[in-house]
Amino acid sequence: MNVGDWIRKRSIISPNKTAIIFEDQKITYRDLNHRVNRLANALLKAGIKKGDRVAALLYNCPQFLEVYFALAKIGAIFVTLNFRLAGRELHYMMENSGTGFLIFDAAFSETIDSIRSSLPIATKNFVSLGEHKPRWAKDYEEFLNEGANTEPDIKEEVNLEDPQMIMYTSGTTGIPKGALLPHRKTFYNTFNAVLYFDMTSKDVMLVVMPLFHSGGLNIAAVPTLYTGGTIVIQKSFDPKQTLFLIEKHRITLAMLVPTMLNFMLKQANIDEYDLSSLKTMMVGGEPIPLSLIKAYMDRGIPIRQVFGQTETSIQLWLSEEDAVRKIGSVGKPVFHADVRVVNKRGKDVAPGEVGEIILKGPIQMICYWNDPKQTAETIRDGWLYTGDLATVDEEGFVYMVDRKKDMYISGGENIYPAEIERVLGEHPKILEVAVIGVPDEKWGEVGKALIVPKDGEKISEEEVIEFLKGKLAKYKIPKYVEFTTEFPKTASGKVKKAELREKYGSKKVGERIRSN
Numbered sequence: 001m002n003v004g005d006w007i008r009k010r011s012i013i014s015p016n017k018t019a020i021i022f023e024d025q026k027i028t029y030r031d032l033n034h035r036v037n038r039l040a041n042a043l044l045k046a047g048i049k050k051g052d053r054v055a056a057l058l059y060n061c062p063q064f065l066e067v068y069f070a071l072a073k074i075g076a077i078f079v080t081l082n083f084r085l086a087g088r089e090l091h092y093m094m095e096n097s098g099t100g101f102l103i104f105d106a107a108f109s110e111t112i113d114s115i116r117s118s119l120p121i122a123t124k125n126f127v128s129l130g131e132h133k134p135r136w137a138k139d140y141e142e143f144l145n146e147g148a149n150t151e152p153d154i155k156e157e158v159n160l161e162d163p164q165m166i167m168y169t170s171g172t173t174g175i176p177k178g179a180l181l182p183h184r185k186t187f188y189n190t191f192n193a194v195l196y197f198d199m200t201s202k203d204v205m206l207v208v209m210p211l212f213h214s215g216g217l218n219i220a221a222v223p224t225l226y227t228g229g230t231i232v233i234q235k236s237f238d239p240k241q242t243l244f245l246i247e248k249h250r251i252t253l254a255m256l257v258p259t260m261l262n263f264m265l266k267q268a269n270i271d272e273y274d275l276s277s278l279k280t281m282m283v284g285g286e287p288i289p290l291s292l293i294k295a296y297m298d299r300g301i302p303i304r305q306v307f308g309q310t311e312t313s314i315q316l317w318l319s320e321e322d323a324v325r326k327i328g329s330v331g332k333p334v335f336h337a338d339v340r341v342v343n344k345r346g347k348d349v350a351p352g353e354v355g356e357i358i359l360k361g362p363i364q365m366i367c368y369w370n371d372p373k374q375t376a377e378t379i380r381d382g383w384l385y386t387g388d389l390a391t392v393d394e395e396g397f398v399y400m401v402d403r404k405k406d407m408y409i410s411g412g413e414n415i416y417p418a419e420i421e422r423v424l425g426e427h428p429k430i431l432e433v434a435v436i437g438v439p440d441e442k443w444g445e446v447g448k449a450l451i452v453p454k455d456g457e458k459i460s461e462e463e464v465i466e467f468l469k470g471k472l473a474k475y476k477i478p479k480y481v482e483f484t485t486e487f488p489k490t491a492s493g494k495v496k497k498a499e500l501r502e503k504y505g506s507k508k509v510g511e512r513i514r515s516n
Contacts, residue, residue, distance in 0.1 A: 002158040002183045004040075004073030006226050007033045008151065014201070014228050020062050021249060022233045027062055029228075032069075034149035040070040041147030046101070046125065050075030050156045053097045053166065056212075057081040057090065057104040057112070060235050063129055063140065064211045065221065067103055072183065073151075075158035078165045079178075080212040083108065084413075084473040089176070091115040093168050097178055097369060103140065106130035160184040166369050167214065169310040169414070176419075178369030179311045186218065188336040188362040189313040193223035195335050196317050197253060197282060197304070201228035204277075206254040208234040208242055209412070215284055218313045219306065220255040239268040243275070250277040257412030258288040259444055265295055280304050280320060290327045297324070305331060307400075309386060311365040311378070315339050315357070316398055329397040330390075337361030340383075341392050351394050354401050358383045406497050408437025408445045413475055415447060417497075420478065423471050424449065424464065429457040434487055435478060436501050447478030450504055452486060459483075 010019070011033035020027040027035075048054060054076050058064045071078045079097045081090055083105070090111065094102070095118075102121055104112055106128045113134065116126065129140035164186055166178040193199065205224040209216035211233075224231050232249045234242060237260055245251065261283065264270055281296060284306040293303050302320035307330035309315070316339060318331030333339035340348055341355040349355035360383045367375040378385055389401040406417050417435035424433040432452040437445040453459050461481040468477045482504060488496040 002072055002075070002160065002162070003164060003186050003222075004036070004069050004071075004158070007036055007069045008073075010225065010228055017201075017228060018230045019225060020065065020231055020233060022062050023235075025062070032062075032066070035066050035144065036069045036073065037149045037151055038144045038147040039066050040073045040152040041150070042143050042145075043070060043076065043101070043147075044074055044152055044154075045146055048074065048076050048101055050154070050158065051077065051163070052101070053077045053079050053099045054101040054103070055079035055081050055094055055097070055099040057083055057102065057108050058129075058211070059083060059105055059107070060207060060211050060216070060233050061105075061129075062233065063103070065225075068217070068222075072164055073158070074154055075156065075162055077163050077180075080165060080167050080217070082168075082210070082212050082473070084475055086470055086472055087111045087115045088471055089473065091119065093176060093178070094119050094121070096176075097166050101125040101127075103127045103129070104137075106133045106137075109134045109137075158183070160187060163366060167212075167310045175422075177371055177374055180366040180369050182366050185313070185363050185365065186222065189218050190223045190226050192314055192334040192336050192363065193219050194227055196306075196314070197223075197280065199223055199227045199229065199253070203227065203229040203252045203279075204249055205229060205231045206234065206242070206245060206249075206251045207231050208237050208260070209255055209257070214308070214310050214313050215255055215257075219282070219284070220253075224253070237263075239263040243268055243270060243273040246275055246278065247273045252277055252279045253282065254278065255282045255284070258283060258292060259411045259442075261288070261292055261296065265292075270299070275299065275301060282306060284308070284314075290324065293323050293327070307331060307398075309388075311384060311386075312337070312359055312363050314363075315359055315386075318397075322397070326393075326395075326397050329393075329399050331398060332396055334363070337363050339398075341390050341398060349392055352391055354389055354391055357386045357388045357390050357398070359386065360384065406436070408447070410437070410440070410445050410447070410475060411443045415476055417447070420447065420449070420468070420472060420476060423468060424451075427459075427464075427467050429454055429459040429463075431455075432487055432495075434495050434497065434500055436497065436504060438480065438505055440479070446480070447476070448480040448482060448504060449478040450487070450500060451481065451483050453483065 010029040015030035018026050019029045019032045056067045079099050126137040127143050128137035160183045163180050164183045165181045168176040168178050207221045211217045221231050278301050280302045282304050303323050305318040306314050307316040314334050316331040338360045343355045364384050391399045420435045421433050431454045434450045438448045440446040464481050488499040
């Protein structure tokens, strides 16, 4: 069995059950399986075979999951693309992965058109959906009509150890790394989610986090479909619309980030909505303050927290019972994995001692795509070293000390300063640059770019921001810019980020601010 078989099985067990609700459309498990089969057969007819890479650049929509399950059935590898990225970033991921087929929303036509001549994708292998589709791409529905709704006849069996997806995660070098994830990881990650969230076929899950993220796809959507429940897909987050959907569809489970919870409290009249159907809200992506936990618990809405990364999905979880008692903790290990916090000697830390979170088990990635060096540094003796520093208390609850390297989280999005620094380093007037995360009431954290100009050069804050536009996704562009004459460095010449955070870690009087 592979992940694609789940939809086939569900179409037999509960064919008339609603699998997906999207806007005014309801899709049963039978209809979903038929569409998945049509896409799978059309892709086979187009020459896509086991191991080939197929990418999708889509908003949250049913077609995203059609692509997901169709590729799983035929053994092709799904390359998920973040629709917030700039063309340059998308180009790297498709070129690095050797993507040979792209399915995209017509809203991104201009971005794709600007890079398609240098992509490793044949002219006939661009498929688009939505309004105003470009002439150079096939229509998605017409492409589906090229395939039969019968189960695809695959020549080579697809099993649990075969690769299923490549999800890109930026590394400390600023170069995105493609985590190669097998069907096996999806299976055990799903089992973890079902156990932890007490999922059943009666659950209705709100999917509002982006499906290209592990949270939206691997924690919310896929486990719900595995159990035979119903997912309600929201194209993009809007606090009032989210609350409306919870009330309208009697949502029982939802996966969000703290920023979303905060917006729902402050930008919508939350108490005007009937949220009594909610069993729990699952929260991940960034630390959640006690005040926010209590605000929802006071309204009868329990908060369960999760912690993980693309390479493994969920690693640790914290129940609603412990959310207040163990405030600040990221929880205890998931069922289907061994998670430890170890010191530099590889020994488990004593309570209060700082160490690195490492993990071993079936939820591990296979490797980083085409990156044996980074893979060898990350997976050692069967253990995946996360780079996250943490402590453990006497009861075994894990507490984060520092995020992976210098990463910060803004509105639930992981942002790696090295990626921004690498782009700004190309500016002819900049000698050195360092980017740090600073507190922000709205987004949790935002970026601050610290700039050392070249001798004799003058550069403005506006010029720095303008230089980044089109080269990076909008959410990665720092909100603050500050100039200095030099950076503190180690004996080997490395910038001391800890000292920069201590000195520049808050907005200062007179500092220029980029408007949102």
